[in-house]
Each structure stands twice: as structure tokens, then as C-alpha cells.
Amino acid sequence: MxxxxxxxxxxxxxxxxxxxxxxxxxxxxxxxxxxxxxxxxxxxxxxxxxxxxxxxxxxxxxxxxxxxxxxxxxxxxxxxxxxxxxxxxxxxxxxxxxxxxxxxxxxxxxxxxxxxxxxxxxxxxxxxxxxxxxxxxxxxxxxxxxxxxxxxxxxxxxxxxxxxxxxxxxxxxxxxxxxxxxxxxxxxxxxxxxxxxxxxxxxxxxxxxxxxxxMDYSRVSLERYKSIIDSEMNFYRNYKNDLYSSYRTQLGKRFLKQVLTVKNKKIAWYTLKQMLSM
CATH class of the missing domain: 3.90.550.10 (Spore Coat Polysaccharide Biosynthesis Protein SpsA; Chain A)
Structure with missing residues (x-):
């Protein structure tokens, strides 16, 4: 090999x-x-x-x-x-x-x-x-x-x-x-x-x-999170599109959880912004 x-x-x-x-x-x-x-x-x-x-x-x-x-x-x-x-x-x-x-x-x-x-x-x-x-x-x-x-x-x-x-x-x-x-x-x-x-x-x-x-929001910067979610949306929109509708629903649940549990609220607001753009 x-x-x-x-x-x-x-x-x-x-x-x-x-x-x-x-x-x-x-x-x-x-x-x-x-x-x-x-x-x-x-x-x-x-x-x-x-x-x-x-x-x-x-x-x-x-x-x-x-x-x-x-x-x-x-x-x-x-x-x-x-x-x-x-x-x-x-x-x-x-x-x-x-x-x-x-x-x-x-x-x-x-x-x-x-x-x-x-x-x-x-x-x-x-x-x-x-x-x-x-x-x-x-x-x-x-x-x-x-x-x-x-x-x-x-x-x-x-x-x-x-x-x-x-x-x-x-x-x-x-x-x-x-x-x-x-x-x-x-x-x-x-x-x-x-x-x-x-x-x-x-x-x-x-x-x-x-x-x-x-896996831990406390170790993820806002810029890093933006990179993750932007790529995630690209993948589900253009490739794994059979899960795209379910993905949008999951983003809503993720936003609510982030508002309640994530210290850096800018992460939650970016999730909401991207969800509304779908």
C-alpha cells in the first residue's frame, strides 16, 4: 500500500x-x-x-x-x-x-x-x-x-x-x-x-x-462559528438537500438553545440571521 x-x-x-x-x-x-x-x-x-x-x-x-x-x-x-x-x-x-x-x-x-x-x-x-x-x-x-x-x-x-x-x-x-x-x-x-x-x-x-x-461553544469564536454554519448551510442546500427542510427546523431549535445556554449571544443571533435567510 x-x-x-x-x-x-x-x-x-x-x-x-x-x-x-x-x-x-x-x-x-x-x-x-x-x-x-x-x-x-x-x-x-x-x-x-x-x-x-x-x-x-x-x-x-x-x-x-x-x-x-x-x-x-x-x-x-x-x-x-x-x-x-x-x-x-x-x-x-x-x-x-x-x-x-x-x-x-x-x-x-x-x-x-x-x-x-x-x-x-x-x-x-x-x-x-x-x-x-x-x-x-x-x-x-x-x-x-x-x-x-x-x-x-x-x-x-x-x-x-x-x-x-x-x-x-x-x-x-x-x-x-x-x-x-x-x-x-x-x-x-x-x-x-x-x-x-x-x-x-x-x-x-x-x-x-x-x-x-x-463540540464546545465556550471554545469556539464567533468567526469560527460563522465558518461552520456557512459551510453547513452550503452542504445541506446544495448536496444533502433531502435533509434541508429538517435542517432549517433544527436551526430554529439550535437558536433557542443558544439563547438560553451560550454565553456569547452573537453566536445565537448569527444562527437566527442565517435561518431567516434560508
Missing amino acids: KITMVVVLYKQRLEESKTFQTLKKTWFRQKEHLKDIELILYDNSLESQEFNPQDYEGIPVSYYHDPRNLGIVTAYNFAWAHAKSNKRQWLLLLDHDTELTNAYLNEIVNLSELTHDIAAIVPKINSENTMISPVYSDTLRPLKEARPVEGIQEKPIMAINSGALIRVSFLNQIGGFNSSFALDYLDHWLFYEIYANGNKVMVLNTTLEHELSV
Whole structure:
């Protein structure tokens, strides 16, 4: 399995990244697997950081600094183009705060040959003792429903980007990642496209830990929330439109809850503004 890995950094020193720390403890120590792997470090931070690829023996590592901070989609498309030109089979997407494990590595490298309609391979992801990924995508409240189990998923699911292996030939088919989702809901769009194009997803047995600050309004700025809800509306209006009417109703309920429980009331008023614009 020939893999291009991309780790997207933002306001995070490389050596402080949980993803990079755990990469060094897992993948970097199993040198027999490194011959089929290359790593791209894509840094969206304002300031670049020193990096010497010769410090990491046995694996090709490239560091790219992009102070424009155009979101993860630019980083992913950069890595996709790199993987395509180097004839890699899979692109592994990673944020800077996912804890990788030997079990995850071993399950990936020991996978049997997969049929071509498997467009993505994903682990289970926990955040603060809650399994947040993957989830079924036929509901607006997937965390209230049963979760997918390991194996090939015939019923459409959605998984977060970090930890997901995406087949490069599938990305070639759809023309890469959709730039209208610079950061938020890119994962929703990607997995929607997988099933819309007649493909499937395989869920691994492995569970990883990942920090997801958007689950807590106290850690989300107004600008960040605007990005989330704008992308959310784009997704349900233009892609998952079978849920669009239900989504509008849910926004009303969200607004009422935010008025009562969220300290930054500007978040609630932005929800109301967007709901009335639908």
C-alpha cells in the first residue's frame, strides 16, 4: 500500500503536535513499512518553523509553509497532486491533534487487497469519551443514533478527515477536494461524494483519540462559528438537500438553545440571521 500522508498544522509547533509525536513513536519506528510512505507537513501558520528532513531517516518528509491560511482544502489538494504525480494509491489525511497508535498502523499495513469501490478507509474516532466518527449520514443528529461497526459500509456514513485514507484514483475521478469547503464540512462533502458516485467506505476496528473543540461553544469564536454554519448551510442546500427542510427546523431549535445556554449571544443571533435567510 503506497501512501502519501499529509499533516496540516496551524498555530502549532511541529514537535508539540500530538499527531507528529505519535507518528514518531509508531510509523517512524517500523522502518520496514516506511519504504512505501511519504510525509508532507503543510503549515498554515503565519510564521514558518525550522525543519530538517534529514533528521528523519528512512521516510521522505517535505515541509511546506503557506501563510495565506486558506484552510485544509488547499493543503489536501496540494497533497493529492503530489500523491497523483508520485503514483501513490492512497492519501492519508491528518490534523495536528490526532493520537496515532501502533494498532492503527498495523491494521492498515495488514489490510488485504480491497475492491476498487472502497474509496476510503477510516478508524473509529473518540473525543472526550464520545465516539464522534464515523456516523450514519441520513440524520441531522448522528451522535444520538447507533454508530457503524467495523467492516465495509453499504449504508452511507460520514467520517472526520483526520485518520482517513482516501483512494487517490477516486480523488482523480472527482477532481480533488471541493474548494467551496475550505475548512468546515469538507468531510461531509467528501463522504457524500463517495456514496453519490457508487463507492463505499471501510471502517477499521481501531479507535483513535482526537480533540474536537467545535463540540464546545465556550471554545469556539464567533468567526469560527460563522465558518461552520456557512459551510453547513452550503452542504445541506446544495448536496444533502433531502435533509434541508429538517435542517432549517433544527436551526430554529439550535437558536433557542443558544439563547438560553451560550454565553456569547452573537453566536445565537448569527444562527437566527442565517435561518431567516434560508
